[in-house]
Structure formats: C-alpha cells, structure tokens
Amino acid sequence: MHHRLPSLILFALVSGSFATMRAADFKLPALFADHMVLQRDKAVAFWGWADAVETVTVSFAGQSKSATADADGKWSLKLDAIAASTEPRDLLVTGKEGRKVEVKDVLVGDVWLASGQSNMGWNLAKTTGGAEAAATAADPLLRLAKIPQRIATDPLDDVANAAWQPSTPETAAAYSAVAYHFAREIRRTQGVPVGIITSAFPASTCQAWIPVDTLKSDPILSDYIVKWDQRIAGFDSAKAMARQNAETKPDKPAADDPRRMPMRPSVLFNGMIRPLVPFTLRGVIWYQAEGNNGDPNFERCFPAMIKAWREAWNQSRLPFLFVQLPKFNGFLPETREIQARCARSVPDTAMVVTIDLGEAKNIHPADKQAVGTRLALKARALVYDEKIEHSGPVFKSMQREGENLVLYFDHATGMKTRDGDLRGFEVAGADGSYSSAQAEINGSSIRLRSAEAKAPMKARYAWSHVPDANLINSAGLPAAPFQSE
Numbered sequence: 001m002h003h004r005l006p007s008l009i010l011f012a013l014v015s016g017s018f019a020t021m022r023a024a025d026f027k028l029p030a031l032f033a034d035h036m037v038l039q040r041d042k043a044v045a046f047w048g049w050a051d052a053v054e055t056v057t058v059s060f061a062g063q064s065k066s067a068t069a070d071a072d073g074k075w076s077l078k079l080d081a082i083a084a085s086t087e088p089r090d091l092l093v094t095g096k097e098g099r100k101v102e103v104k105d106v107l108v109g110d111v112w113l114a115s116g117q118s119n120m121g122w123n124l125a126k127t128t129g130g131a132e133a134a135a136t137a138a139d140p141l142l143r144l145a146k147i148p149q150r151i152a153t154d155p156l157d158d159v160a161n162a163a164w165q166p167s168t169p170e171t172a173a174a175y176s177a178v179a180y181h182f183a184r185e186i187r188r189t190q191g192v193p194v195g196i197i198t199s200a201f202p203a204s205t206c207q208a209w210i211p212v213d214t215l216k217s218d219p220i221l222s223d224y225i226v227k228w229d230q231r232i233a234g235f236d237s238a239k240a241m242a243r244q245n246a247e248t249k250p251d252k253p254a255a256d257d258p259r260r261m262p263m264r265p266s267v268l269f270n271g272m273i274r275p276l277v278p279f280t281l282r283g284v285i286w287y288q289a290e291g292n293n294g295d296p297n298f299e300r301c302f303p304a305m306i307k308a309w310r311e312a313w314n315q316s317r318l319p320f321l322f323v324q325l326p327k328f329n330g331f332l333p334e335t336r337e338i339q340a341r342c343a344r345s346v347p348d349t350a351m352v353v354t355i356d357l358g359e360a361k362n363i364h365p366a367d368k369q370a371v372g373t374r375l376a377l378k379a380r381a382l383v384y385d386e387k388i389e390h391s392g393p394v395f396k397s398m399q400r401e402g403e404n405l406v407l408y409f410d411h412a413t414g415m416k417t418r419d420g421d422l423r424g425f426e427v428a429g430a431d432g433s434y435s436s437a438q439a440e441i442n443g444s445s446i447r448l449r450s451a452e453a454k455a456p457m458k459a460r461y462a463w464s465h466v467p468d469a470n471l472i473n474s475a476g477l478p479a480a481p482f483q484s485e
Helices: 005-021 132-137 169-175 177-190 210-216 221-246 267-276 298-313 335-345 369-382
Strands: 037-039 044-049 055-060 063-069 075-080 085-094 100-116 139-146 164-169 194-200 283-287 320-323 349-352 395-403 404-410 425-428 434-436 438-442 447-449 458-462
Touching: 055 075, 063 075, 100 139, 100 177, 100 267, 132 169, 132 177, 132 447, 139 177, 177 194, 177 283, 177 369, 194 267, 210 221, 210 298, 267 298, 283 369, 298 320, 298 335, 320 335, 320 369, 335 349, 349 369, 425 447
Parallel strands: 037 100, 100 194, 100 283, 139 194, 283 320, 320 349
Antiparallel strands: 044 075, 055 063, 055 085, 085 100, 139 164, 395 404, 404 447, 425 434, 425 458, 438 447
C-alpha cells in the first residue's frame, strides 16, 4: 500500500539538497549603486554575497582585490586608499562562471551620514528659502542617498533600496534640508565630490538607534528594554481583552502597536544603521534629542550611542557633529545642557548651537539652511582643519567683583548683540532665586548686576524653554546657553 513512500522520501531529500546547493544571489549591498561616492584617502570597505567559498574580485580605479565567501556566502575586503576624483568610473565585481555586478558613474570624494529624527529628515522644499536653494541645486558632483524608513526587531544585513541621485532641483527639493545644506557647503569649500546618506526617522528616540547588546550591557540603559517589554505586554493584554469583547478584529493591525514604534529600543539601529556598516564614511551629522527631552537617562544614552556607532564602524575617532535643541515650548534647558556636556566630554564631537533658530510653537523650525551651514562650519574647522571661527561665545569662567559678576568667554572676538540691548542673562544669590540681570559687554567678558541679587553667586544665560537671548560674536554665531554651576 505504501510501496512508493521510500522513493518519495528520497526525492524530498534530494530536492532539499539541491535547494541548499543552488547558486546564491551574487550581489552587493543596495548602497553600492550607480552614481555612488566612495570615500577618498581611506581604505574602502566592500562586502556582499556569493556562493560559499566562491572567490570574489572587486576592481576599481586600477586596483583589484579578491576575497573568498564564507560558509554563509558572505565576503568582505578593502581596496587601498583612493585619491579624490571627479572622473565617473565603473566599479566591477566578478565571481565564478562569469557572474558579475557593475556599478556605473562612481566618484571618489567625501561621504557623510546624516541621521536623527524629523528635523533631520525635513525636506528642503518645506523650508525657508528652500525653493530658491533647490533651483540652484544642479551639481553632478554632489550625490544624495536616502535610506528607506524601516523598523526591525533584529539586525538586517541590507536595506530595500538606497538609490544614489546626482543633485538636481528635483532631487534636492525632496531631500533632507539640513543634510543638503551641509553637503553643499562641504562641496563648495573642499572642492571634491560629496556623497550624503540620510537615514532618519520621525519621532525616534536615541535608544532606538543603539544596538540591543549595548543597552543590555548597561544596568541603567537596559531599563529602556524592560519598560518597553512591559509596554508590549500591556498592549497584548489589552488587545486580547478587546478580542474577547469583539471590539477588535484579530487580524486588524494596530497603529499603536509598540512593536512598530520608532521609540522602541534598537529597532532603528537594526533597520537603518546596521545594514550600512561598514560603508566607509568621513563622518556623521546628527539632529535628534526632541524624543529624549526630559529623559533622565539621556546623558548616559547619547554618548553610548556615539560609542556604539564608532565600534560598529571600527573607527574610534569617527567625527560626530550634532545639533543642540533650539528654542521651543517644552524643550528643557537641562536637555540642551546634557548635549553641551556630551560635546565637552566625548572626543571628536562638536555641537551646533541653534537657540536663535527655533520657533516657540513649531517643533520643525523653518530655517534649516543655518543649521546645515553651521554643521559645515564645524566640519570645516574640526575635520578639515580650516582656520575659521566655528562657534559662538562659550562660557569659560566667572569671578565676583563686589555686587557684580564678571563672566569670561571663549570664541569671544567681537562680542555684540544681534539686536538692541544685551538680553538673556540672569543671576542668583545664596538662596538660588534667579532674577534678570543687566549685562554689559567688555571685550571678551560680560559684567552682570541685578537690583534683586545684591550678592550674586551664580549666573545663567538663555536658560528657559524659549529664551529671549541675543549674544553673538563677530562671526554672527550665537552664544551657547549655560549656567555657571
């Protein structure tokens, strides 16, 4: 009755063997695509997929290097450092039996990664002066890539697509305004091709961009995972109860499912950063803290994220330039101070002050050109070693002179006000109660006095959600908020 069973089993086994032995996809990551830019003056990382033990050769700019795929079909190699070049060249990857991948119109210059939440992703067309900037955006040596938004519970090997596009009025208008203005300035000042990769997700938190192992290894940061798991359990319980009460169809997706939220720990690192590693970069620009405003663990979380990215790329000094939160109803000065302390304590980082650019009732301020330009100033000074002013006045020290406080500043050349009398300073006595102070500029120092605080001991500046503050230097850059404590 079952005389055919052994042959069927044999067929299934053989078929299964053929399935595991069939040729693997011969491919590069999606980011290796036509019109891409490769990083100059550094060994350039390449990786991809082939058959197990297949020999793969990468050829570009007169170089050829080979690697052998491992048992899982993954391979990686590096080409020696390549000088910047505006010449469009083709990249060729070859394997066995004539298999190949060609990437056309490849330039060599500087590649930057732009990441964060919605203010980083905000399109040029929706910003002040965006239409005018887009109209003059044609530049075949500036290339734009955008990583698709993806929430992933496990680390991904690749992204769905990441097409590179030369900058044109149409491509620039739909691209990140901050990233575009930054990249355009680097192109203008450095004179080499520039590639900018934007990987941003609205409403995201810092912890969403951190590997799960980093969070789990820290007794404080692991609490993010514990609390989110509790949130998921609560959601599942509520949904099960709703099903019992026939309030929700079992197969109906829930928009409020915490599994799908960009605040969930690690999901954006998994889906939007891990697939890019180890693509060779010049540095990172970052605009995110709105999602961690008031978070007591943010001071630990933000440096941990920077460290984790540097470890992922195996670049301990990967430049990391970030934007301090501007003024807005609800943004705490303490959150801005956490960002400032990170810039002071973590090497090879720099913070751009935007306290003057915010809008009290708009969490997406319209002026993104100044943000991108100021990030570029930081890069030009700290990454490209240009001798330029890149910062507004920064509080250095304080001394008491009778009923006055005298504050001393760095980056203080030509200190002045943006408009009218100097505003935004407060002083406090021993009781810690702050009152508005009269402020007078004297070279690189400022003298403060207040009728309410006869024996002042502490000072602060721009210390509120929406401060009225106007101190700048001769470069027109705003002073950073601070408190002297």
